[in-house]
Amino acid sequence: MIYGLSYTYWFIYGTSFDLPAVLGKLVGLGYEVGHATYREGVLHLDPLPGGYAARRVYEEGIVYLLADVQRGALGVYGDSLNILNRGVADVSRALMELSMPEPPRAELHASFGFPGKDCRSEKVTIAGEEFVKTGIVLISGEPQGGEGIYISITPLGGGRYMTYLIVGGRWQYVVSHMKRIGDLVNSLLAYFNCSSSG
Structure with a gap:
């Protein structure tokens, strides 16, 4: 949800x-x-x-x-x-x-929270301390200066996560992605929670 x-x-x-x-x-x-x-x-x-x-x-x-x-x-x-x-x-x-x-440029920013479980998390040891590596950053293309998509999922604790998504580029590029933003969000959540082949 x-x-x-x-x-x-x-x-x-x-x-x-x-x-x-x-x-x-x-x-x-x-x-x-x-x-x-x-x-x-x-x-x-x-x-x-x-x-x-x-x-x-x-x-x-x-x-x-x-x-x-x-x-x-x-x-x-x-x-x-x-x-x-x-x-x-x-x-x-x-x-x-x-x-x-x-x-000449447009950007779509979306943010939302969701409860979930990061099935892609892993344990790492640094300087003798054990950490859990969780959350993800995904980048497609050049979202900051050119055309592309930036996604960040950050853990908030208690199985809650915050997502920040940016689509940046030419007007038509951003509008075309805005029309299918629901598919992108649903696929992202399925990937993060491993509920699809992903």
């Missing part, structure tokens, strides 16, 4: 991201937004309470938008994939209406 699931999808532009214009468009889509302005050529954001750039309440949950002014990035945060998809669609619509190009 997965608990504490959350997703953040980042639209990363670098220095050429017009946050005030995007927030202005999102107001028309039903969002409550923070106040973003340029002062002496520098972007300033007065966020909503909680530190969010914007938010919209849907029947099934709330979409929160985060802004990283240094990275020129806008993040969509939600606690379900359906809410995340709604927020990503809203931001994509705003960008399209502003004739802004797709972001």
